[in-house]
Amino acid sequence: MDLVASVYLKSGRYNEALEMQEYLYETCKRGFGQEHPNTLVWKAGVAIILEKMGRYNESLYLGQPLLETLKKVLGEEHPDTLNRMQHVALTLKQLGRYDEALDLEQPLLEISKRTLGEEHPETLNRIQYLAVTLGHVGRYNEALDLQQALLETAKRVFGQEHPDTLTKIEVESSKRVLGEEHPDTLDRIQTLAYTFTKLSRYNEALDLQQSLLETSKKILGQDHPDTLTQIQSLAVTLEDVGRNVEALDLEQSLLETSKRVLGEEHSDTLIRMENLAQTFWDLNRKSDALDLEQSLLEISKKVLGEEHPITLERMQNTASTFAQLGRNNEALEFGQYLLVTKKRVLGEEHPDTLRSMQNLSSTFWHLNRCNEALNLQQPLVETSKRVLGEEHADTLNRMHNMVKTFRQLGRYNEALDLQQSLLEISKKVMGEEHRDTLIEIQNLAQTFWDLGRQSDALELAQTLPPALRNFLDKETRINPPMANHNLLRMKKKIWKAVKDTGLHVRQSLRKIVRN
Structure with a gap:
């Protein structure tokens, strides 16, 4: 991907990134032809940006024929072909087409084992992706078998205490090797806290999170983005144990800090705004929730675009709140627009379209x-x-x-x-x-x-x-x-930024469906 387009993309300026990348692709196609390696690189960049914009069908429309071209031009076992296979599989998963993703990921893993070796980091990453997909289609035992084998391989290849091997249950090793206040140690403690919440061991999770928050304030400062993430994580767990009023106090303060430090239009600020609206909703303060949701929706339209999946999700949340307040005509107006738009953007059979x-x-x-x-x-x-x-x-x-x-x-x-x-x-x-x-x-x-x-x-x-x-x-x-009008009310909690490289993939967004 072009450097300028990449900077635009990382800044959330998707339309400018797309415009730049499409220009480069068209220019290269005219100059070198459709199957020149450089043309294929720029085309892949367009597909990636479309996927980031939530325009999954368009990304797939480009990505699938591109994959076939790469197989023909570079060969089925070329690294670029394998990376494109993985990307198409990830796009299919975004569209809820898990069986098709599986059909790509299973042969991809076999090719990766044969060409790179069973212990190559890329092969190990692909095992992790496949395990996730198996979980999506309900094949949990197969997913677990893969993950357990993956852990054993990582221990053997990298060593028991290598950062890529240390797992959420190996916090003590991390403390000993890296130190108690090392960022990776703190991350592993947070992952352990998350695991405790999944096991409904909320008090243990709270103990870890409160300690993490104090450490983060001490090392990074109260306004550091990672400290704000720790506050959000703590608020989530407080809600899990029904301490919504305490969570509300944390989230209100957090939102103001996030606006000041990151800006009103930053993605983390918007998610915190959404979380606070959810907490108001849980406390039966639906009018307060609606005020936030309407503001959030307008910013989301401006920043992401009217047809971005996240914008559509926020519109559904607003419609749900209108309905809960008995304002059904306003809910109807949103609902009709949402259905037409989702059919066009996601497809008529996408799960989100069916829910709308x-x-x-x-x-x-x-x-x-x-x-x-x-x-x-x-x-x-x-x-x-x-x-x-x-x-x-x-x-x-x-x-x-x-x-x-x-x-x-x-x-x-x-x-x-x-x-x-x-x-x-x-x-x-x-x-x-x-x-x-x-x-x-x-x-x-x-x-x-x-x-x-x-x-x-x-x-x-x-x-x-x-x-x-x-x-x-x-x-x-x-x-x-x-x-229920609230079938699509997704409450996203930032846990950690996704780390796509290596084996240590962090949990990024915690989704809670409000029923």
């Missing part, structure tokens, strides 16, 4: 515009079955929502057909005595009753525990909720 469709149908439902809700729900359910599978939790939730809409419209026979399918899936996936299966039976009995099939309703009710048999009693009858 679900949220919009929910908004229509709450505005009593049930026919319009149904017009979205029917294709949504079919797409969800095809893309995610009939037994996926999101698919089942969307089927439930469609049942509720059919019932609201008095179309009980169509509701009945769906409910019978849902009951069979619930028995298969959850078991006949699971609470969700019992709820399915209860709701199916209600629909039989509404259709005048009282004997079928009563017969079905006899299979329920006594407390649930009175399905006509509003106090005992349990309905699955409509799609």
